[in-house]
Amino acid sequence: MVTLADWMRGCGLARLDAQVLVESVQSWSRATQAAHPERELDARALERLDTLASRLRSGEPMAYVLGQREFYGLALEVTPDVLIPRPDTELLVELALRHLDALPEAHVPTVLDMGTGSGAVAIAIAHARPKARIWALDASGPALAVARRNAQRLLDPHREGGALRFQQTDWWDGLRLPSAFAGFDCIISNPPYIAANDPHLPALRHEPPLALTGRHPNADGLSDLRRIVAQADCHLSDEGCLLLEHGYDQAAAVRNLLTAHGFREVFSARDLGGIERVSGGLCPRRQIDQSPPKIG
Known part of the structure:
Protein backbone atom coordinates (compact mmCIF):
# COMPACT_ATOMS: atom_id res chain seq x y z
CA MET A 1 0.00 0.00 0.00
CA GLY A 59 -1.46 24.46 -15.23
CA GLU A 60 -5.20 24.10 -14.63
CA PRO A 61 -6.29 26.37 -11.74
CA MET A 62 -7.07 24.73 -8.40
CA ALA A 63 -10.61 26.13 -8.45
CA TYR A 64 -11.44 24.21 -11.64
CA VAL A 65 -9.70 21.08 -10.40
CA LEU A 66 -11.77 21.10 -7.19
CA GLY A 67 -14.89 22.51 -8.86
CA GLN A 68 -15.40 25.25 -6.30
CA ARG A 69 -14.06 28.54 -4.95
CA GLU A 70 -14.90 30.48 -1.81
CA PHE A 71 -16.16 34.02 -2.31
CA TYR A 72 -17.46 36.31 0.42
CA GLY A 73 -17.73 33.31 2.74
CA LEU A 74 -19.75 31.23 0.26
CA ALA A 75 -18.57 28.03 -1.43
CA LEU A 76 -19.37 28.60 -5.10
CA GLU A 77 -19.39 25.97 -7.81
CA VAL A 78 -17.04 26.97 -10.62
CA THR A 79 -16.48 25.36 -14.00
CA PRO A 80 -14.43 26.40 -17.06
CA ASP A 81 -17.62 28.13 -18.27
CA VAL A 82 -17.16 30.88 -15.68
CA LEU A 83 -14.43 33.19 -14.49
CA ILE A 84 -12.89 32.13 -11.17
CA PRO A 85 -14.08 34.62 -8.51
CA ARG A 86 -11.19 36.66 -7.08
CA PRO A 87 -10.91 38.16 -3.58
CA ASP A 88 -10.46 41.60 -5.20
CA THR A 89 -14.05 41.44 -6.45
CA GLU A 90 -15.33 41.32 -2.87
CA LEU A 91 -14.73 45.08 -2.87
CA LEU A 92 -17.55 45.39 -5.42
CA VAL A 93 -19.88 43.61 -2.98
CA GLU A 94 -18.79 45.78 -0.04
CA LEU A 95 -19.41 49.02 -1.95
CA ALA A 96 -22.80 47.84 -3.18
CA LEU A 97 -23.90 46.86 0.34
CA ARG A 98 -22.73 50.22 1.68
CA HIS A 99 -24.86 52.02 -0.90
CA LEU A 100 -27.92 49.85 -0.20
CA ASP A 101 -27.57 50.41 3.54
CA ALA A 102 -27.83 54.18 3.00
CA LEU A 103 -31.31 53.82 1.46
CA PRO A 104 -34.44 54.45 3.58
CA GLU A 105 -35.15 51.46 5.81
CA ALA A 106 -38.61 50.82 4.35
CA HIS A 107 -37.30 50.88 0.76
CA VAL A 108 -36.99 47.56 -1.09
CA PRO A 109 -33.57 47.73 -2.80
CA THR A 110 -33.16 46.77 -6.43
CA VAL A 111 -29.84 45.58 -7.87
CA LEU A 112 -28.60 44.65 -11.35
CA ASP A 113 -25.49 42.49 -11.75
CA MET A 114 -24.21 42.65 -15.33
CA GLY A 115 -21.98 39.79 -16.47
CA THR A 116 -22.76 37.65 -13.45
CA GLY A 117 -20.67 34.60 -14.43
CA SER A 118 -20.83 32.15 -11.53
CA GLY A 119 -23.30 34.47 -9.80
CA ALA A 120 -20.69 35.34 -7.15
CA VAL A 121 -21.50 39.03 -6.69
CA ALA A 122 -25.28 38.77 -7.06
CA ILE A 123 -25.50 35.80 -4.68
CA ALA A 124 -23.24 37.43 -2.11
CA ILE A 125 -25.47 40.52 -2.07
CA ALA A 126 -28.64 38.44 -2.00
CA HIS A 127 -27.26 36.41 0.90
CA ALA A 128 -26.26 39.52 2.86
CA ARG A 129 -29.43 41.53 2.09
CA PRO A 130 -32.38 39.09 1.79
CA LYS A 131 -34.86 41.89 1.10
CA ALA A 132 -33.10 43.05 -2.09
CA ARG A 133 -34.62 42.27 -5.48
CA ILE A 134 -31.77 41.26 -7.77
CA TRP A 135 -31.44 40.72 -11.52
CA ALA A 136 -28.35 38.91 -12.85
CA LEU A 137 -27.38 38.99 -16.54
CA ASP A 138 -24.88 37.14 -18.66
CA ALA A 139 -24.33 36.54 -22.37
CA SER A 140 -23.31 32.92 -21.72
CA GLY A 141 -26.00 30.29 -21.27
CA PRO A 142 -23.58 27.79 -19.66
CA ALA A 143 -22.41 30.47 -17.20
CA LEU A 144 -26.01 31.23 -16.23
CA ALA A 145 -26.59 27.51 -15.62
CA VAL A 146 -23.72 27.55 -13.10
CA ALA A 147 -25.07 30.74 -11.49
CA ARG A 148 -28.56 29.24 -11.14
CA ARG A 149 -27.17 26.14 -9.46
CA ASN A 150 -25.19 28.28 -7.04
CA ALA A 151 -28.24 30.38 -6.21
CA GLN A 152 -30.41 27.31 -5.64
CA ARG A 153 -27.83 25.78 -3.31
CA LEU A 154 -26.76 28.87 -1.37
CA LEU A 155 -29.86 31.04 -1.03
CA ASP A 156 -32.98 30.57 1.05
CA PRO A 157 -35.79 29.80 -1.44
CA HIS A 158 -38.13 31.87 0.74
CA ARG A 159 -35.94 34.99 0.95
CA GLU A 160 -37.90 38.25 1.09
CA GLY A 161 -36.61 39.56 -2.22
CA GLY A 162 -37.58 36.36 -4.00
CA ALA A 163 -35.45 34.27 -6.29
CA LEU A 164 -32.69 35.92 -8.31
CA ARG A 165 -33.95 36.88 -11.75
CA PHE A 166 -31.47 35.48 -14.28
CA GLN A 167 -31.53 36.66 -17.90
CA GLN A 168 -29.34 35.90 -20.90
CA THR A 169 -28.55 39.21 -22.59
CA ASP A 170 -25.87 41.00 -24.56
CA TRP A 171 -25.40 43.71 -21.94
CA TRP A 172 -28.47 45.98 -22.27
CA ASP A 173 -29.80 44.26 -25.37
CA GLY A 174 -32.58 41.90 -24.35
CA LEU A 175 -32.97 43.12 -20.75
CA ARG A 176 -36.57 42.56 -19.63
CA LEU A 177 -38.01 44.55 -16.73
CA PRO A 178 -41.50 45.11 -15.27
CA SER A 179 -43.45 47.80 -17.12
CA ALA A 180 -43.63 50.19 -14.15
CA PHE A 181 -40.04 49.62 -13.03
CA ALA A 182 -38.57 52.81 -11.51
CA GLY A 183 -34.87 52.06 -11.98
CA PHE A 184 -32.17 50.20 -10.09
CA ASP A 185 -30.73 51.47 -6.84
CA CYS A 186 -27.41 49.87 -7.73
CA ILE A 187 -25.95 48.53 -10.98
CA ILE A 188 -22.76 46.53 -10.57
CA SER A 189 -20.48 44.80 -13.02
CA ASN A 190 -17.20 42.94 -13.21
CA PRO A 191 -17.09 42.96 -17.02
CA PRO A 192 -14.39 41.80 -19.43
CA TYR A 193 -11.65 44.44 -19.22
CA ILE A 194 -8.42 42.75 -20.28
CA ALA A 195 -6.83 44.24 -23.39
CA ALA A 196 -6.41 42.03 -26.46
CA ASN A 197 -2.60 42.11 -26.24
CA ASP A 198 -2.28 41.86 -22.45
CA PRO A 199 0.80 39.77 -21.52
CA HIS A 200 -1.13 38.07 -18.68
CA LEU A 201 -3.58 36.35 -21.04
CA PRO A 202 -1.51 33.16 -21.56
CA ALA A 203 -1.61 32.53 -17.79
CA LEU A 204 -5.42 32.77 -17.94
CA ARG A 205 -5.80 30.33 -20.83
CA HIS A 206 -8.08 27.98 -18.85
CA GLU A 207 -10.67 30.69 -18.18
CA PRO A 208 -13.40 31.67 -20.69
CA PRO A 209 -12.19 34.34 -23.16
CA LEU A 210 -15.68 35.88 -23.20
CA ALA A 211 -15.25 36.79 -19.51
CA LEU A 212 -11.72 38.12 -19.98
CA THR A 213 -11.64 40.14 -23.20
CA GLY A 214 -15.30 40.06 -24.28
CA ARG A 215 -16.79 39.38 -27.70
CA HIS A 216 -14.74 42.13 -29.33
CA PRO A 217 -11.25 42.30 -27.80
CA ASN A 218 -9.66 45.71 -28.21
CA ALA A 219 -6.44 47.53 -27.44
CA ASP A 220 -7.46 49.22 -24.17
CA GLY A 221 -9.89 46.62 -22.78
CA LEU A 222 -12.60 49.23 -22.21
CA SER A 223 -15.05 48.22 -24.93
CA ASP A 224 -17.59 46.54 -22.64
CA LEU A 225 -17.17 49.16 -19.92
CA ARG A 226 -18.10 51.81 -22.49
CA ARG A 227 -21.26 49.90 -23.44
CA ILE A 228 -22.33 49.59 -19.84
CA VAL A 229 -21.74 53.24 -18.96
CA ALA A 230 -23.41 54.55 -22.13
CA GLN A 231 -26.88 53.34 -21.12
CA ALA A 232 -26.63 52.91 -17.36
CA ASP A 233 -28.33 56.23 -16.54
CA CYS A 234 -31.51 55.07 -18.31
CA HIS A 235 -31.77 52.13 -15.90
CA LEU A 236 -30.82 53.80 -12.61
CA SER A 237 -33.09 55.42 -10.04
CA ASP A 238 -32.46 59.12 -9.38
CA GLU A 239 -29.93 58.37 -6.62
CA GLY A 240 -28.84 55.05 -8.07
CA CYS A 241 -25.18 54.08 -8.12
CA LEU A 242 -23.10 52.44 -10.86
CA LEU A 243 -20.11 50.37 -9.65
CA LEU A 244 -17.56 48.90 -12.07
CA GLU A 245 -14.59 46.66 -11.49
CA HIS A 246 -11.65 47.28 -13.83
CA GLY A 247 -7.98 46.58 -14.36
CA TYR A 248 -5.16 47.81 -12.16
CA ASP A 249 -4.25 50.59 -14.61
CA GLN A 250 -7.73 51.59 -15.84
CA ALA A 251 -9.13 53.63 -12.94
CA ALA A 252 -8.41 57.06 -14.43
CA ALA A 253 -9.88 56.05 -17.81
CA VAL A 254 -13.05 54.69 -16.18
CA ARG A 255 -13.45 57.82 -14.02
CA ASN A 256 -13.13 59.95 -17.17
CA LEU A 257 -15.74 57.79 -18.88
CA LEU A 258 -18.19 58.17 -16.00
CA THR A 259 -17.61 61.92 -15.80
CA ALA A 260 -18.09 62.31 -19.56
CA HIS A 261 -21.53 60.67 -19.21
CA GLY A 262 -22.58 63.02 -16.41
CA PHE A 263 -22.19 60.73 -13.40
CA ARG A 264 -21.91 62.52 -10.07
CA GLU A 265 -19.53 62.01 -7.15
CA VAL A 266 -17.28 59.85 -9.30
CA PHE A 267 -14.67 57.92 -7.30
CA SER A 268 -12.32 54.95 -7.28
CA ALA A 269 -11.84 52.52 -4.39
CA ARG A 270 -8.74 50.48 -3.59
CA ASP A 271 -8.64 46.74 -2.96
CA LEU A 272 -6.65 45.10 -0.13
CA GLY A 273 -3.52 45.33 -2.26
CA GLY A 274 -3.88 49.11 -2.51
CA ILE A 275 -4.87 49.01 -6.20
CA GLU A 276 -7.72 51.15 -7.53
CA ARG A 277 -10.00 48.25 -8.41
CA VAL A 278 -13.57 49.65 -8.53
CA SER A 279 -14.83 52.98 -9.85
CA GLY A 280 -18.35 54.35 -9.69
CA GLY A 281 -20.67 57.29 -9.38
CA LEU A 282 -24.25 58.38 -8.86
CA CYS A 283 -26.82 58.66 -11.63
CA PRO A 284 -26.56 61.88 -13.69
CA ARG A 285 -29.13 64.56 -12.93
CA ARG A 286 -32.24 64.08 -15.01
CA GLN A 287 -32.80 66.56 -17.83
CA ILE A 288 -36.08 68.39 -17.32
CA ASP A 289 -37.85 69.59 -20.42
CA GLN A 290 -38.36 73.32 -19.82
CA SER A 291 -39.64 74.18 -23.28
CA PRO A 292 -42.93 76.12 -23.24
CA PRO A 293 -46.09 74.08 -23.73
CA LYS A 294 -47.63 74.02 -27.17
CA ILE A 295 -50.84 76.06 -27.54
CA GLY A 296 -53.69 75.06 -29.80
Whole structure:
Protein backbone atom coordinates (compact mmCIF):
# COMPACT_ATOMS: atom_id res chain seq x y z
CA MET A 1 0.00 0.00 0.00
CA VAL A 2 1.05 3.59 -0.61
CA THR A 3 1.18 5.88 2.40
CA LEU A 4 0.29 9.55 2.47
CA ALA A 5 3.98 10.42 2.86
CA ASP A 6 4.86 8.29 -0.19
CA TRP A 7 2.28 10.04 -2.35
CA MET A 8 3.27 13.51 -1.14
CA ARG A 9 6.92 12.86 -2.05
CA GLY A 10 6.12 11.63 -5.54
CA CYS A 11 3.16 13.77 -6.65
CA GLY A 12 5.25 16.62 -8.10
CA LEU A 13 3.23 19.37 -6.39
CA ALA A 14 3.95 22.08 -3.90
CA ARG A 15 3.20 20.78 -0.41
CA LEU A 16 0.21 23.05 0.17
CA ASP A 17 -1.39 22.11 -3.15
CA ALA A 18 -0.90 18.43 -2.37
CA GLN A 19 -2.46 18.88 1.07
CA VAL A 20 -5.46 20.63 -0.42
CA LEU A 21 -6.05 17.73 -2.80
CA VAL A 22 -5.75 15.16 -0.03
CA GLU A 23 -8.21 17.11 2.12
CA SER A 24 -10.63 17.24 -0.81
CA VAL A 25 -10.41 13.52 -1.59
CA GLN A 26 -9.96 12.03 1.89
CA SER A 27 -11.42 14.75 4.16
CA TRP A 28 -8.18 14.67 6.17
CA SER A 29 -7.34 18.13 7.50
CA ARG A 30 -3.82 19.47 7.04
CA ALA A 31 -3.24 18.99 10.77
CA THR A 32 -4.27 15.34 10.47
CA GLN A 33 -2.01 14.87 7.46
CA ALA A 34 0.96 16.35 9.34
CA ALA A 35 0.29 14.17 12.38
CA HIS A 36 -0.28 10.91 10.48
CA PRO A 37 1.87 10.73 7.34
CA GLU A 38 1.84 6.94 7.69
CA ARG A 39 -1.85 6.70 6.79
CA GLU A 40 -2.45 4.46 3.81
CA LEU A 41 -4.26 5.44 0.61
CA ASP A 42 -6.44 2.86 -1.10
CA ALA A 43 -6.42 2.32 -4.87
CA ARG A 44 -9.50 4.47 -5.49
CA ALA A 45 -8.10 7.42 -3.55
CA LEU A 46 -4.75 7.10 -5.32
CA GLU A 47 -6.37 7.14 -8.73
CA ARG A 48 -8.40 10.22 -7.86
CA LEU A 49 -5.41 12.04 -6.35
CA ASP A 50 -3.17 11.22 -9.32
CA THR A 51 -5.81 12.52 -11.75
CA LEU A 52 -6.24 15.80 -9.87
CA ALA A 53 -2.48 16.23 -9.45
CA SER A 54 -1.96 15.75 -13.18
CA ARG A 55 -4.47 18.51 -13.91
CA LEU A 56 -2.69 20.87 -11.53
CA ARG A 57 0.71 20.09 -13.03
CA SER A 58 -0.67 20.95 -16.48
CA GLY A 59 -1.46 24.46 -15.23
CA GLU A 60 -5.20 24.10 -14.63
CA PRO A 61 -6.29 26.37 -11.74
CA MET A 62 -7.07 24.73 -8.40
CA ALA A 63 -10.61 26.13 -8.45
CA TYR A 64 -11.44 24.21 -11.64
CA VAL A 65 -9.70 21.08 -10.40
CA LEU A 66 -11.77 21.10 -7.19
CA GLY A 67 -14.89 22.51 -8.86
CA GLN A 68 -15.40 25.25 -6.30
CA ARG A 69 -14.06 28.54 -4.95
CA GLU A 70 -14.90 30.48 -1.81
CA PHE A 71 -16.16 34.02 -2.31
CA TYR A 72 -17.46 36.31 0.42
CA GLY A 73 -17.73 33.31 2.74
CA LEU A 74 -19.75 31.23 0.26
CA ALA A 75 -18.57 28.03 -1.43
CA LEU A 76 -19.37 28.60 -5.10
CA GLU A 77 -19.39 25.97 -7.81
CA VAL A 78 -17.04 26.97 -10.62
CA THR A 79 -16.48 25.36 -14.00
CA PRO A 80 -14.43 26.40 -17.06
CA ASP A 81 -17.62 28.13 -18.27
CA VAL A 82 -17.16 30.88 -15.68
CA LEU A 83 -14.43 33.19 -14.49
CA ILE A 84 -12.89 32.13 -11.17
CA PRO A 85 -14.08 34.62 -8.51
CA ARG A 86 -11.19 36.66 -7.08
CA PRO A 87 -10.91 38.16 -3.58
CA ASP A 88 -10.46 41.60 -5.20
CA THR A 89 -14.05 41.44 -6.45
CA GLU A 90 -15.33 41.32 -2.87
CA LEU A 91 -14.73 45.08 -2.87
CA LEU A 92 -17.55 45.39 -5.42
CA VAL A 93 -19.88 43.61 -2.98
CA GLU A 94 -18.79 45.78 -0.04
CA LEU A 95 -19.41 49.02 -1.95
CA ALA A 96 -22.80 47.84 -3.18
CA LEU A 97 -23.90 46.86 0.34
CA ARG A 98 -22.73 50.22 1.68
CA HIS A 99 -24.86 52.02 -0.90
CA LEU A 100 -27.92 49.85 -0.20
CA ASP A 101 -27.57 50.41 3.54
CA ALA A 102 -27.83 54.18 3.00
CA LEU A 103 -31.31 53.82 1.46
CA PRO A 104 -34.44 54.45 3.58
CA GLU A 105 -35.15 51.46 5.81
CA ALA A 106 -38.61 50.82 4.35
CA HIS A 107 -37.30 50.88 0.76
CA VAL A 108 -36.99 47.56 -1.09
CA PRO A 109 -33.57 47.73 -2.80
CA THR A 110 -33.16 46.77 -6.43
CA VAL A 111 -29.84 45.58 -7.87
CA LEU A 112 -28.60 44.65 -11.35
CA ASP A 113 -25.49 42.49 -11.75
CA MET A 114 -24.21 42.65 -15.33
CA GLY A 115 -21.98 39.79 -16.47
CA THR A 116 -22.76 37.65 -13.45
CA GLY A 117 -20.67 34.60 -14.43
CA SER A 118 -20.83 32.15 -11.53
CA GLY A 119 -23.30 34.47 -9.80
CA ALA A 120 -20.69 35.34 -7.15
CA VAL A 121 -21.50 39.03 -6.69
CA ALA A 122 -25.28 38.77 -7.06
CA ILE A 123 -25.50 35.80 -4.68
CA ALA A 124 -23.24 37.43 -2.11
CA ILE A 125 -25.47 40.52 -2.07
CA ALA A 126 -28.64 38.44 -2.00
CA HIS A 127 -27.26 36.41 0.90
CA ALA A 128 -26.26 39.52 2.86
CA ARG A 129 -29.43 41.53 2.09
CA PRO A 130 -32.38 39.09 1.79
CA LYS A 131 -34.86 41.89 1.10
CA ALA A 132 -33.10 43.05 -2.09
CA ARG A 133 -34.62 42.27 -5.48
CA ILE A 134 -31.77 41.26 -7.77
CA TRP A 135 -31.44 40.72 -11.52
CA ALA A 136 -28.35 38.91 -12.85
CA LEU A 137 -27.38 38.99 -16.54
CA ASP A 138 -24.88 37.14 -18.66
CA ALA A 139 -24.33 36.54 -22.37
CA SER A 140 -23.31 32.92 -21.72
CA GLY A 141 -26.00 30.29 -21.27
CA PRO A 142 -23.58 27.79 -19.66
CA ALA A 143 -22.41 30.47 -17.20
CA LEU A 144 -26.01 31.23 -16.23
CA ALA A 145 -26.59 27.51 -15.62
CA VAL A 146 -23.72 27.55 -13.10
CA ALA A 147 -25.07 30.74 -11.49
CA ARG A 148 -28.56 29.24 -11.14
CA ARG A 149 -27.17 26.14 -9.46
CA ASN A 150 -25.19 28.28 -7.04
CA ALA A 151 -28.24 30.38 -6.21
CA GLN A 152 -30.41 27.31 -5.64
CA ARG A 153 -27.83 25.78 -3.31
CA LEU A 154 -26.76 28.87 -1.37
CA LEU A 155 -29.86 31.04 -1.03
CA ASP A 156 -32.98 30.57 1.05
CA PRO A 157 -35.79 29.80 -1.44
CA HIS A 158 -38.13 31.87 0.74
CA ARG A 159 -35.94 34.99 0.95
CA GLU A 160 -37.90 38.25 1.09
CA GLY A 161 -36.61 39.56 -2.22
CA GLY A 162 -37.58 36.36 -4.00
CA ALA A 163 -35.45 34.27 -6.29
CA LEU A 164 -32.69 35.92 -8.31
CA ARG A 165 -33.95 36.88 -11.75
CA PHE A 166 -31.47 35.48 -14.28
CA GLN A 167 -31.53 36.66 -17.90
CA GLN A 168 -29.34 35.90 -20.90
CA THR A 169 -28.55 39.21 -22.59
CA ASP A 170 -25.87 41.00 -24.56
CA TRP A 171 -25.40 43.71 -21.94
CA TRP A 172 -28.47 45.98 -22.27
CA ASP A 173 -29.80 44.26 -25.37
CA GLY A 174 -32.58 41.90 -24.35
CA LEU A 175 -32.97 43.12 -20.75
CA ARG A 176 -36.57 42.56 -19.63
CA LEU A 177 -38.01 44.55 -16.73
CA PRO A 178 -41.50 45.11 -15.27
CA SER A 179 -43.45 47.80 -17.12
CA ALA A 180 -43.63 50.19 -14.15
CA PHE A 181 -40.04 49.62 -13.03
CA ALA A 182 -38.57 52.81 -11.51
CA GLY A 183 -34.87 52.06 -11.98
CA PHE A 184 -32.17 50.20 -10.09
CA ASP A 185 -30.73 51.47 -6.84
CA CYS A 186 -27.41 49.87 -7.73
CA ILE A 187 -25.95 48.53 -10.98
CA ILE A 188 -22.76 46.53 -10.57
CA SER A 189 -20.48 44.80 -13.02
CA ASN A 190 -17.20 42.94 -13.21
CA PRO A 191 -17.09 42.96 -17.02
CA PRO A 192 -14.39 41.80 -19.43
CA TYR A 193 -11.65 44.44 -19.22
CA ILE A 194 -8.42 42.75 -20.28
CA ALA A 195 -6.83 44.24 -23.39
CA ALA A 196 -6.41 42.03 -26.46
CA ASN A 197 -2.60 42.11 -26.24
CA ASP A 198 -2.28 41.86 -22.45
CA PRO A 199 0.80 39.77 -21.52
CA HIS A 200 -1.13 38.07 -18.68
CA LEU A 201 -3.58 36.35 -21.04
CA PRO A 202 -1.51 33.16 -21.56
CA ALA A 203 -1.61 32.53 -17.79
CA LEU A 204 -5.42 32.77 -17.94
CA ARG A 205 -5.80 30.33 -20.83
CA HIS A 206 -8.08 27.98 -18.85
CA GLU A 207 -10.67 30.69 -18.18
CA PRO A 208 -13.40 31.67 -20.69
CA PRO A 209 -12.19 34.34 -23.16
CA LEU A 210 -15.68 35.88 -23.20
CA ALA A 211 -15.25 36.79 -19.51
CA LEU A 212 -11.72 38.12 -19.98
CA THR A 213 -11.64 40.14 -23.20
CA GLY A 214 -15.30 40.06 -24.28
CA ARG A 215 -16.79 39.38 -27.70
CA HIS A 216 -14.74 42.13 -29.33
CA PRO A 217 -11.25 42.30 -27.80
CA ASN A 218 -9.66 45.71 -28.21
CA ALA A 219 -6.44 47.53 -27.44
CA ASP A 220 -7.46 49.22 -24.17
CA GLY A 221 -9.89 46.62 -22.78
CA LEU A 222 -12.60 49.23 -22.21
CA SER A 223 -15.05 48.22 -24.93
CA ASP A 224 -17.59 46.54 -22.64
CA LEU A 225 -17.17 49.16 -19.92
CA ARG A 226 -18.10 51.81 -22.49
CA ARG A 227 -21.26 49.90 -23.44
CA ILE A 228 -22.33 49.59 -19.84
CA VAL A 229 -21.74 53.24 -18.96
CA ALA A 230 -23.41 54.55 -22.13
CA GLN A 231 -26.88 53.34 -21.12
CA ALA A 232 -26.63 52.91 -17.36
CA ASP A 233 -28.33 56.23 -16.54
CA CYS A 234 -31.51 55.07 -18.31
CA HIS A 235 -31.77 52.13 -15.90
CA LEU A 236 -30.82 53.80 -12.61
CA SER A 237 -33.09 55.42 -10.04
CA ASP A 238 -32.46 59.12 -9.38
CA GLU A 239 -29.93 58.37 -6.62
CA GLY A 240 -28.84 55.05 -8.07
CA CYS A 241 -25.18 54.08 -8.12
CA LEU A 242 -23.10 52.44 -10.86
CA LEU A 243 -20.11 50.37 -9.65
CA LEU A 244 -17.56 48.90 -12.07
CA GLU A 245 -14.59 46.66 -11.49
CA HIS A 246 -11.65 47.28 -13.83
CA GLY A 247 -7.98 46.58 -14.36
CA TYR A 248 -5.16 47.81 -12.16
CA ASP A 249 -4.25 50.59 -14.61
CA GLN A 250 -7.73 51.59 -15.84
CA ALA A 251 -9.13 53.63 -12.94
CA ALA A 252 -8.41 57.06 -14.43
CA ALA A 253 -9.88 56.05 -17.81
CA VAL A 254 -13.05 54.69 -16.18
CA ARG A 255 -13.45 57.82 -14.02
CA ASN A 256 -13.13 59.95 -17.17
CA LEU A 257 -15.74 57.79 -18.88
CA LEU A 258 -18.19 58.17 -16.00
CA THR A 259 -17.61 61.92 -15.80
CA ALA A 260 -18.09 62.31 -19.56
CA HIS A 261 -21.53 60.67 -19.21
CA GLY A 262 -22.58 63.02 -16.41
CA PHE A 263 -22.19 60.73 -13.40
CA ARG A 264 -21.91 62.52 -10.07
CA GLU A 265 -19.53 62.01 -7.15
CA VAL A 266 -17.28 59.85 -9.30
CA PHE A 267 -14.67 57.92 -7.30
CA SER A 268 -12.32 54.95 -7.28
CA ALA A 269 -11.84 52.52 -4.39
CA ARG A 270 -8.74 50.48 -3.59
CA ASP A 271 -8.64 46.74 -2.96
CA LEU A 272 -6.65 45.10 -0.13
CA GLY A 273 -3.52 45.33 -2.26
CA GLY A 274 -3.88 49.11 -2.51
CA ILE A 275 -4.87 49.01 -6.20
CA GLU A 276 -7.72 51.15 -7.53
CA ARG A 277 -10.00 48.25 -8.41
CA VAL A 278 -13.57 49.65 -8.53
CA SER A 279 -14.83 52.98 -9.85
CA GLY A 280 -18.35 54.35 -9.69
CA GLY A 281 -20.67 57.29 -9.38
CA LEU A 282 -24.25 58.38 -8.86
CA CYS A 283 -26.82 58.66 -11.63
CA PRO A 284 -26.56 61.88 -13.69
CA ARG A 285 -29.13 64.56 -12.93
CA ARG A 286 -32.24 64.08 -15.01
CA GLN A 287 -32.80 66.56 -17.83
CA ILE A 288 -36.08 68.39 -17.32
CA ASP A 289 -37.85 69.59 -20.42
CA GLN A 290 -38.36 73.32 -19.82
CA SER A 291 -39.64 74.18 -23.28
CA PRO A 292 -42.93 76.12 -23.24
CA PRO A 293 -46.09 74.08 -23.73
CA LYS A 294 -47.63 74.02 -27.17
CA ILE A 295 -50.84 76.06 -27.54
CA GLY A 296 -53.69 75.06 -29.80
